[in-house]
Amino acid sequence: MKLIALPILSLFLLSCGNDTLPKPKGHLRLEYPKAIYEEAIVPLPFTFEKNKLSAPIKTVKSTKNTNGIDINYSSLKATIYLTYKDVNGNIDSLLKDAQNLTQKHTIKADAISHNTFENSESNVYGMLYEIDGNAASQSQFYVTDSTKHFLSGSLYFYAKPNYDSIYPAAEYLKKDIKRIMETVRWKE
Template sequence: MKKIIIPLMTLLFIGCGDEPLPKPKGYLRLQYPEAKYTKVNIPLPFTFDKNKTTSPVKNIKSSGAVKGIDIQYPSMKATIYLTYQKIRNNNLDSLLRDAQNLTQKHTIKADEIASNLFENKKSNTYGMLYEIGGDAASQSQFYLTDSINHFISGSLYFYAKPNYDSIYPASEYLKKDIERLMESLKWKE
């Protein structure tokens, strides 16, 4: 009986070992400073609040009726690109269609695109914020308008190959800055 039990127990102990598993990829846990905002007064017909951790807004690019500014986040290697256009000859439909089409171009790589309607009747500002999930080039797109004179579109881009898991914390942090920009935007005219 001992001759059977000892080899059986030996096989039982040897056979019950854990199989080696590959170690999963790890991602850094990134924490960002609490956002503090300051009002930006630029030579365009609107003002807004921006995060103090961004580079100063200096250069206003102009191409005919289109003007643009960049809000850079050097520590995150990200930029929010803003484009301003004056509404002319009832071209609001065209501007809205262009902004929506730009967002839809990301459907090739996006896992989802969620849209959030924005309305601030007090400052006469209306728009949409698109949150783009997945390995798309841009994680957020938005537009704002007063429906009569002004139209602003914006996009968030990172200077890195899109890996949604890696840039998700930064994208969420910057989404709050975009929401603050949209909420604080005021037309000068």
């Protein structure tokens, strides 16, 4: 009996050493090049700095008082769409339209946070909205001088919104959006 028990006991002791352990949670690690900024040359009444990673700017003329700029990031499959409008005593409706556009994302968004922006030296004031969740746009913003100029922008990806997948790229591009807001200068 001892001869049979000894091999069985040693078999149990040897087999207990390799317990299966759950894998630790992994995170996707994407590294993007360090942003290098240059002045964007656009035929509109303002200037700003853009990331050299983006493609050349495409300007779109919509109406007499509205113009658009597309800043395309083909490697990130994203575009920052900028819309410029003249202010003609309609600042309240422009602000309301920009805020309503952001609120349309509340259906899919987990959270929307906002940060005010103020550069009184350059007469640039605005708001940056950061949208968390599977919304169509991850960031939206506007800047204005309240009397002549109004610039709004939105970040969109060319993919089905999956927040976990686009999060690293969205964070990278939020820095570019902040840089655009910080460097807007109105041409007088």
